[in-house]
Amino acid sequence: MKVMTRLLAATAVAGMATSVSAADMTMKFGHVGAPGSLFEATAENFADCVNSSMTDKVEIQTFGSSQLGNDKEMLQKLKLAQMDFSLPSSIMSSVDDSFGIFEMPYIITSRDHMRRVQEEMMDVFQKAANDNGYHIVGLAENGFRHITNNVRPINVPADLEGVKLRTPNGVWRLKMFQEYGANPTPMAFSDVFTALQTGVIDGQENPYAQIASAKFQEVQKYLSITGHVYTPAYILASKKKFDSLPEDVQAGLTDCANQTQDFTYETAAEMESVLLKEIEDAGVEVNTADKAAFIEASKPIYKQFADEVDGAQEMIDTVLGLGQSG
Template identity: 35%
Template sequence: MEQIVLKVGHVFGADHPWNVSLEGLSEDVAEATDGNVEIEVYPSSQLGGDRDMAEGIQMGTIEMGLFGTGALQSLDERLIVEELPYAWPTREHAYNAIDGELGEALAEILKEQGMHTISWWESGYRHITNSVKPINSPSDLEGIKLRVPEAQLRIDTFDELGAMPTPMAFSEVFYGLQQNVIDGQENPLATIYDSKFYEVQEHLALTGHIWGSAVLTISESAWNDIPDEYKDIIAEKAEEWKEKEREMIREQDDELVKKLEEAGMKVTQPDVKPFQEIVQSMWSEYEDEFGKELIEIVKQYSSE
């Protein structure tokens, strides 16, 4: 049988939990299939940015990608529903949703785009960095030019909070911060550290305004070409690495705050209630875009 080679890309660096986990997945799948399935891992946007990779999967030029769902909003705006601000009081709430009805619903949406969902991993809670001043309350965000992903929900969230949201591809963020094109950005701690944003940012505010999953996808055509026995192995190993990847994200959060402080960042932990109150109205405002059914699934899991 001819060897199956699957290219998988993502936007983060080699030390990020995504990449560590994908490399582990690659090794485990190769071993379990006697080398008949090889997953080649391409970190650091080597296969392009999120949009490029998503289009590549749809066109069949690359097989797999690991994405934050917010990065896939250009395919279908409903994919970003999990990123309604302050939807997830704990990670367990989010895990239950994405491993349950919410994940099933989002997988159906991805299937409409020609993408098969292999497993739901984690991006984590997002926090704000900037080079202007400490953020202790929403009023501190006024006038801050803040990079956000090219996603309308994120733009609207920071419009509501008083910042100046600036959509920008992730691959351009470090340079934008370095050149003062933007004042700040928002991302999970693992991304902030791995991307060395501490070199060009002074302040970190632990706002936890959004929790995001990470979806490991493969093109439907590539998936359909894989023998069933190998599909089962890939799915099984991806689920094993899902648990390891999530554990890495959780364990890193505490130690990364210390590392970022050691690297010179000044860390604040603002009371999030004023932030929550300002963005609460967005839940009803986005009912038309996401559909009441999806919103209700999020509400159900977020309150359990």
């Protein structure tokens, strides 16, 4: 219950922090996460850090549950200066091909592995963001993704044959599930519950934190533990806006983003066991998929990524090599 206590505390503090203040600058942080989600905890922790450490300079107000739009819309709003921060994840692969590396199945094996990739390759991802008008203030996470559906338990890729599966708006996730035999459909996260409830789609894939907070367990029969993709999340700003901020504000925001990453990783690890039980207790049938079968079926996706994206093979080799470190 420690993790739930922490989430409630973070939300309560953030609620107080978004009251009227004397800060010079008010900044909006939007995300798609529902109450109780890891996204909410991440945004609230970042806002609390900034609001308490830069009281007279910056006040961050948070807006969850897609209040400011879906991920695609918020990316546009950042550039239009209609909001200041968002928390995209998989959709970043549609911003620049470099982020597609995190769409490769089973390429990230742990949070420690992700930290090593960050230390080694952050310049690559920051340049990719900058080239497209964005600035990565810091990294957080969405997490290890698993499949839920109403058709059958998924043990091997062939079990996905014909399953109508929602995916985020990322080209490589779409290709991956097509390769596995599913019928993937890109859809905004805010639309998924109703689509599952009405049978427009059979299933979806997300980390436990997103599944439980969005209450997908109320409209899904099966959860298959696949862990097929680990998706980082990005505390993202407009490059133009971030560059225009005073240097001390830039430094403060960056420092808080780094602190939030530590919080997010610890919270996410705790949430996994708690939320899996919550999903099971709701009556969802849980099975552990054949990881080796999925890894084998993923080889064509790696080849396609390497063939189509400049420098992709080098990125693949670097990330896989860092997975063997430590």
